[in-house]
Amino acid sequence: MKIKQYRTQFIKELSSFYDAYEAESFFYLILENKHKLRQIDLALNHELVFNPSDFAFWDVILQELKKEVPIQYLLGKTNFYGLDFEVNENVLIPRPETEELVEWIVKENAKTDKTKTLKILDIGTGSGCIAVSLAKNLPNAKVYAIDVSKKALETAKRNAINNKVEVTFLLNDVLELEELPYDFDIIVSNPPYVRHLEKEEIKKNVLDYEPHLALFVEDHDALIFYKKIATLAQDNLFKNGQLYFEINQYLGKEMIDLLEEMEFKNIELRKDIYDNDRMLRGSF
Structure with a gap:
């Protein structure tokens, strides 16, 4: 079968589960990862065909997508901040909003004295996307990362x-x-912050497959991780050290109040690409 024909069939079979744009994006992600073919390759050569042995692979992927298993888990990897990361059921799939947090840190610290080591701690590292991206883009950084898993x-x-x-x-x-274990110039964290009351807003592919340990907090104590991390930062940030958080979009004011009460200064709240309160920074 010509790949172009199979593409039409693939998108049609997923039409009950995803919109056409998302289904098409899945098709091209798989095509590139499995066959090293890009969308432009198919556009330039309509006669490209799948071998009979290819269909078994595609059928397995198709059935898993119908169960709404995240495409990143099926491929075993995703791209984050220009780098490839392995992902599996033990880690959250990195989000574009978290890339914005990394970009903020990189931009603010790219011009630091290159002869000075920049000590950075990532708390709740998961796949390591924040820690690895910072280590890659800040050559003078010494990066540490903590996780419970x-x-x-x-x-x-x-x-x-x-x-x-x-x-x-x-x-x-x-x-x-x-x-x-040490003092740091920068502490960053994207801790669990989704309240159980917000579960109805979470898509099935996230709720059913991504690790709840890294997602949810109790409704009555939604800032538990932020309070603890900020308390540790008070004792373990160098003078004028920076604390960065990714936060629950509904708790921006509460997060500002928390850092103000703990005597952090230069507090800044930023919105993400979707216009939600998502990133917070304070110095100590």
């Missing part, structure tokens, strides 16, 4: 190796830490 850290370590950066990974539950 051993399996997540194994994934993050592979991502550091594959992207040729050095990151020191530590297995810790931040809620049980009395102090951090």
Whole structure:
């Protein structure tokens, strides 16, 4: 069968689950990952065909997509901040909003004195997307990363190796830490922040397949991770050190109030590409 014909069939079979644009994007992602063919290759050669053996692979992928398994998990990887990252059921799939957080940190620190080591800690690293991206883009950075999940850290370590950066990974539950192992210039975290009351807003592909440990907090204590991390930062940030958070879009004011009460200064709240309150920075 010609690939162009199969493309039409593929999108039609997914029409009950995804809109045409998303189904088409899945098709081209798989085509590039499995066959090393881009959309432009198909556009320039309408006669390209699949081998009979290819259909077994595509059928498995198609059936999993009908169950709404995330395409990134099916491919085993995703792109984040221009780098490839392995992803699996043990880690969250990195989001574009988190790329914006990384971009903020990189831009604000790219012009620092290159002879000075910039010590950075990423708390709740998951796939390592923040830690690895910062290590890759800030050559003078010494990056550390903490996570409570051993399996997540194994994934993050592979991502550091594959992207040729050095990151020191530590297995810790931040809620049980009395102090951090070192002092830092920057502490960054994208901790669990979705309240259970917000579950109805979460898509099935996230709710059914991504790790709840990294997603949800109790409704009555939604800022539990932020309070703990900010408390640790008070003792473990160098003078004028920076604390960066990705936050729940509905709790921007509460987060500003929290950092103000804890005597952080130069507090700035930023919106993401979807115009939601998403990133917060303070210095100490």
